[in-house]
Amino acid sequence: MKALTGLSFDAVTPQELMRALLKSPADLLWFGGIGTFIKAVHQSHGDAGDRANDAIRVDAPEVRAKVIGEGANLGVTQAGRIAFAQAGGRINTDAIDNSAGVDTSDHEVNLKILLNAAITENALTMDERDAVLSELTDSVAAHVLLDNYEQTLALSIAQANAPAEFDDAMRMIHELERRGKLNRAVEGLPNDDVARERAQKGEGLTRPELAVLLAYAKLTLFEEVIASDLPDDPAFAPLLAAYFPPAASARFAAYLPKHRLKREIIGTVLVNRLVNEGGPLFMHLAQQASGAGAPAIVRAYGIATLAFGIDQLRARINALDGRIEASVQIAMHHDVVSLLQRQTLWMLRNAGHAPDIAETAALYGRGAEALKDTFSTLVSPIEFEWIDAVIRDLREKGVPHDLAEAIGILPVIAAVTDIVRISADAGAPIDAVAGAFFEAGEAAGIDRLRAAAAKVRPGGHWDRLALQRIGDDLNASQRALASLALRQCGSLGGDAKRDEGVAAVKRWTEGSDVRLAQARALIQDLERSGPFTVAKLMLAVGQLRDLAQG
Numbered sequence: 203m204k205a206l207t208g209l210s211f212d213a214v215t216p217q218e219l220m221r222a223l224l225k226s227p228a229d230l231l232w233f234g235g236i237g238t239f240i241k242a243v244h245q246s247h248g249d250a251g252d253r254a255n256d257a258i259r260v261d262a263p264e265v266r267a268k269v270i271g272e273g274a275n276l277g278v279t280q281a282g283r284i285a286f287a288q289a290g291g292r293i294n295t296d297a298i299d300n301s302a303g304v305d306t307s308d309h310e311v312n313l314k315i316l317l318n319a320a321i322t323e324n325a326l327t328m329d330e331r332d333a334v335l336s337e338l339t340d341s342v343a344a345h346v347l348l349d350n351y352e353q354t355l356a357l358s359i360a361q362a363n364a365p366a367e368f369d370d371a372m373r374m375i376h377e378l379e380r381r382g383k384l385n386r387a388v389e390g391l392p393n394d395d396v397a398r399e400r401a402q403k404g405e406g407l408t409r410p411e412l413a414v415l416l417a418y419a420k421l422t423l424f425e426e427v428i429a430s431d432l433p434d435d436p437a438f439a440p441l442l443a444a445y446f447p448p449a450a451s452a453r454f455a456a457y458l459p460k461h462r463l464k465r466e467i468i469g470t471v472l473v474n475r476l477v478n479e480g481g482p483l484f485m486h487l488a489q490q491a492s493g494a495g496a497p498a499i500v501r502a503y504g505i506a507t508l509a510f511g512i513d514q515l516r517a518r519i520n521a522l523d524g525r526i527e528a529s530v531q532i533a534m535h536h537d538v539v540s541l542l543q544r545q546t547l548w549m550l551r552n553a554g555h556a557p558d559i560a561e562t563a564a565l566y567g568r569g570a571e572a573l574k575d576t577f578s579t580l581v582s583p584i585e586f587e588w589i590d591a592v593i594r595d596l597r598e599k600g601v602p603h604d605l606a607e608a609i610g611i612l613p614v615i616a617a618v619t620d621i622v623r624i625s626a627d628a629g630a631p632i633d634a635v636a637g638a639f640f641e642a643g644e645a646a647g648i649d650r651l652r653a654a655a656a657k658v659r660p661g662g663h664w665d666r667l668a669l670q671r672i673g674d675d676l677n678a679s680q681r682a683l684a685s686l687a688l689r690q691c692g693s694l695g696g697d698a699k700r701d702e703g704v705a706a707v708k709r710w711t712e713g714s715d716v717r718l719a720q721a722r723a724l725i726q727d728l729e730r731s732g733p734f735t736v737a738k739l740m741l742a743v744g745q746l747r748d749l750a751q752g
Contacts, residue, residue, distance in 0.1 A: 231267035233277030341447035364406025437559035508563030637703030
């Protein structure tokens, strides 16, 4: 005990022993009982609100454990959590560490409601119900564990990008305050003075603070989802069956549509999936970029998720737990989130009024499936170079080749939506359109600008919005130029191949006016003048926009 606690005395009081244990070096300090035992230095014992443990409580900097787990409520004050995290400790919040208990209770209640409907119709006796509940225990536990895995994964992704996203996080906090949904002082979130200090130091929100933001992202989105017709959309109906254990959903399928909390369950699952997959800032950023309401964004998210197989891709990354470094998994997840953000906005602007989510997703999904194995031969040499670099880097870090390729092509697979749209408008085969699309990007120098934009580090919120707009405009210009070339070459046959699409762009290039040469010359001048900036990119994009408008 002396070696563990560092105490040199043969006898100590219970309070002295407890304080020494709290300050002992350990991998994990786990709280499972009642009491608040750690606070921030600037807090008084009165701030902890637990007079019974004043003699035991220690300050966060004194804690030498690597990880704190709060199996009990309020083992640490929120200010204490933040201080511990800022000192390099790993900690969530008690709400995160206790969420499995609440989740289990919710599953139990909702399962009993489902089974009671069967009892009411004499399809099940009480004894049979109890036997079913017992049989489903492990399955419910698996559901709950997965829910909590996804939630803490969302925090890990957000934490890894917290410094870069700090400006956006503070803007979300201000917006929640403006709407009367959040009180920073009550929740222990940074005031403006603290925010300025962190920004100057290049720091972001800590994990405990991100946990608060995650909760508010879910609460506010749920309010908007449940007030809309989203829970009634047939595309989201499978979420109800997926919420329950498979055995229950199969056996009691007839009672699922009658569940009196059906809308609430679908709404909860939908919100949890969106926020866990996209992160706490997802809806805020989408609304800032589009001005659209939550229901429209959620629909667009649903289309993008289905079209690009986001759930399956995330599962493949998660299957590598314990086999590769967690930081590599987090980085891959961030790339997936980036694709999801871009494609949600694309769907919002281009397919936002589609009446059928599943049908629209299937349309673009077929395009992604048709082209996913051909990008290495479609893209320009510049694009291939950085795709190949990503794939090789991931392979060196232990990522299986097929998954490394799937992650490597994410920036270009986003082009599928534009290619499918051109194909539908022009009535041309998707393979021929893909050839025209990437040939147009190379001919106009869009591939070089896109690669340059990827290297620009945004200086804050406005730079990020500008870079996002630049990316959107580059895609729009590439789509317009490919469409223009295909129109001018005449109709492509229904069996036209890729090389015919490429040839169409080459003919257009040869016969184009001086503006294409001017655009190319401008890009070359910008490249020679030093590293690209947001201003340089905006100038080049403007020139391409003029060219694309014909």
